[in-house]
Amino acid sequence: MPLTRPRIALLILFAAALALPSVAVWIDEPFYVRLGARILVFALAAVSLDLILGFGGMVSFGHAAFVGIGGYVVGILFAHQADGSTLFGFPGTVNGFIVWPLAFLAGALAALPIGAISLRTSGVPFIMITLAFAQMLFYLMTGLKAYGGDDGIALWSRSSFPGALNIADHTTFYYVTLGLLVAVLVLGWRLVNSRFGRVIRGAKDNERRMKALGYPVTRYKLAAFVIAGGLAGLAGALLANATMFVGPQYLHWSRSGDLIVMVVLGGIGTLIGPVLGAASLLLLEEFVPELMDMVHAGTGEHWKIVLGPVLLGLVLFARKGIWGVIAGARR
Amino acid sequence: MTALLRTESLVKRFGGLAATDGLSLAVAEGELHALIGPNGAGKTTLIGQLAGELTPDEGRILFDGRDVTRMPVHKRAQRGLARSFQITSIFPSFSALDNVALAVQAHAGHSFRFWRDAGRDRRLVDPARAVLERVGLGARANTPAEALAHGEKRQLELAMALATGPRLLLLDEPMAGMGPEESARMVDLLKELKGTVTILLVEHDMDAVFALADRITVLVRGKDLASGTPAEIRNDPAVREAYLGDELEAV
Numbered sequence: 178m179p180l181t182r183p184r185i186a187l188l189i190l191f192a193a194a195l196a197l198p199s200v201a202v203w204i205d206e207p208f209y210v211r212l213g214a215r216i217l218v219f220a221l222a223a224v225s226l227d228l229i230l231g232f233g234g235m236v237s238f239g240h241a242a243f244v245g246i247g248g249y250v251v252g253i254l255f256a257h258q259a260d261g262s263t264l265f266g267f268p269g270t271v272n273g274f275i276v277w278p279l280a281f282l283a284g285a286l287a288a289l290p291i292g293a294i295s296l297r298t299s300g301v302p303f304i305m306i307t308l309a310f311a312q313m314l315f316y317l318m319t320g321l322k323a324y325g326g327d328d329g330i331a332l333w334s335r336s337s338f339p340g341a342l343n344i345a346d347h348t349t350f351y352y353v354t355l356g357l358l359v360a361v362l363v364l365g366w367r368l369v370n371s372r373f374g375r376v377i378r379g380a381k382d383n384e385r386r387m388k389a390l391g392y393p394v395t396r397y398k399l400a401a402f403v404i405a406g407g408l409a410g411l412a413g414a415l416l417a418n419a420t421m422f423v424g425p426q427y428l429h430w431s432r433s434g435d436l437i438v439m440v441v442l443g444g445i446g447t448l449i450g451p452v453l454g455a456a457s458l459l460l461l462e463e464f465v466p467e468l469m470d471m472v473h474a475g476t477g478e479h480w481k482i483v484l485g486p487v488l489l490g491l492v493l494f495a496r497k498g499i500w501g502v503i504a505g506a507r508r
Numbered sequence: 509m510t511a512l513l514r515t516e517s518l519v520k521r522f523g524g525l526a527a528t529d530g531l532s533l534a535v536a537e538g539e540l541h542a543l544i545g546p547n548g549a550g551k552t553t554l555i556g557q558l559a560g561e562l563t564p565d566e567g568r569i570l571f572d573g574r575d576v577t578r579m580p581v582h583k584r585a586q587r588g589l590a591r592s593f594q595i596t597s598i599f600p601s602f603s604a605l606d607n608v609a610l611a612v613q614a615h616a617g618h619s620f621r622f623w624r625d626a627g628r629d630r631r632l633v634d635p636a637r638a639v640l641e642r643v644g645l646g647a648r649a650n651t652p653a654e655a656l657a658h659g660e661k662r663q664l665e666l667a668m669a670l671a672t673g674p675r676l677l678l679l680d681e682p683m684a685g686m687g688p689e690e691s692a693r694m695v696d697l698l699k700e701l702k703g704t705v706t707i708l709l710v711e712h713d714m715d716a717v718f719a720l721a722d723r724i725t726v727l728v729r730g731k732d733l734a735s736g737t738p739a740e741i742r743n744d745p746a747v748r749e750a751y752l753g754d755e756l757e758a759v
Binding site: 367368370371372373374375376378379382383385386387388389390391392393394397400 | 559561580581582583585586590591593597598599600601602606609610611613614615619620621622623624625626627629632668672
């Protein structure tokens with residue numbers, strides 16, 4: 178394989194991701210491992226959104242709902258395990274081998290009806306309907322007093338993987354998340370170049386033509402929507418483990434907005450771009466307020482004044498976001 | 509001759525205007541049937557109904573003996589009804605080859621295949637390349653479709669319709685906006701196709717229509733003014749009066 182610019186960039190990124198925990202220990206900043214894991218989790222969610230947004234042209238403004246659902250699967254089963262009660266006759270559990278796949282399934286299952294209804298429309302109505310569904314779920318979780326309502330559920334422990342791993346250790350959790358993200362990127366790459374992926378991309382380019390060629394387009398778009406929902410659910414399970422907390426704010430529309438910003442910032446329709454987008458947004462969020470406070474105390478809370486121009490510049494001058502700049506994409 | 513496509517008393521109204529007004533049309537298996545008529549005669553509206561994008565208000569459409577009046581677009585396409593668009597309708601971000609490969613794929617079983625690289629799938633790429641060669645775009649296979657010249661886009665448009673292996677081609681002004689040289693190439697291409705696939709051709713270029721058609725239907729205000737061989741149409745007094753007039757003298 179020739180060492181093209183994108184390949185070199187990918188290798189460097191991967192090496193950096195692998196080295197992060199060791200570097201964090203070396204410079205005595207163990208907090209960076211947790212920040213890194215958080216970035217990887219949001220990257221996974223953003224990549225799942227890019228599958229439908231970047232490749233399928235489906236501007237879902239409710240993607241955080243599926244992340245939240247995945248998180249609540251972890252949270253709810255944890256709560257039942259903690260107080261020994263049952264849910265539909267089943268005991269709670271913190272076993273990750275059970276809970277994580279369930280989070281994927283729950284995200285996918287929720288995406289099925291939501292997608293089936295939303296995909297009857299396109300354009301702005303699609304954006305509004307996905308947003309409406311997500312807000313409905315947000316208010317549902319807010320009102321669900323049995324599971325903490327507004328306050329959410331605090332987790333005392335992370336998911337367990339009996340006989341395999343102990344992700345209570347931040348570094349182990351970091352590498353598990355990195356492994357899952359890489360797996361999803363590889364799967365996603367295969368998917369967008371497969372026959373299925375071509376149908377999705379074709380529908381984004383010219384849906385009318387796709388129908389005239391004989392494709393039942395909606396069926397394929399729905400399948401993509403469900404896959405993305407499942408992956409977002411998995412990201413939610415990881416998020417619950419990263420923060421040891423689940424709450425309705427995970428489903429809030431502003432979280433969906435953050436995910437869209439990550440995709441656009443990093444490079445829409447590039448898969449790897451959203452990873453960079455997630456890293457950039459979370460790093461900006463982490464360090465810019467601090468820097469601003471150092472310059473002038475009290476200005477830190479307005480850090481988005483920095484994000485705005487950065488986003489604007491990238492959208493205007495680099496149509497494929499940060500990844501486009503790094504990989505030297507034309508236009 | 510059996511009719512591959514037949515409409516029975518088809519009516520489509522937009523407000524008070526009947527764009528298709530009780531039209532009964534039969535396209536025989538294997539023929540190249542041309543549909544001509546002045547602007548606003550309802551040609552594109554008819555194509556829309558035949559392809560399934562518009563639903564008629566009255567009447568029926570029969571394709572291969574089956575009532576397809578309310579069948580969705582993609583199902584008609586799967587049954588072998590392919591169309592080209594008057595305004596070029598391609599996939600701009602795909603290469604020319606991938607445009608055609610996508611058309612091949614539409615008729616190569618379901619597309620719930622998630623793993624294999626479709627770009628290296630010879631069952632898609634080989635037939636696509638063959639069709640591109642056939643329409644004269646072989647040398648442009650790897651060019652992004654959006655970078656093709658107008659005439660080439662029209663050729664690609666036709667290639668995509670052909671690549672689905674259709675039984676009936678609905679060609680909506682395939683020569684729209686083409687220069688004389690490009691038009692001549694398209695006529696040659698359609699001549700080659702003639703006989704291998706049934707074609708319903710909507711076209712303004714009278715030279716092309718009279719050179720190609722087995723039969724011609726003249727549409728005026730949504731009605732069938734006359735149907736017949738090119739010679740019959742040329743000599744039909746009603747046609748001469750209503751539409752062709754001076755244009756025919758030139759042919």
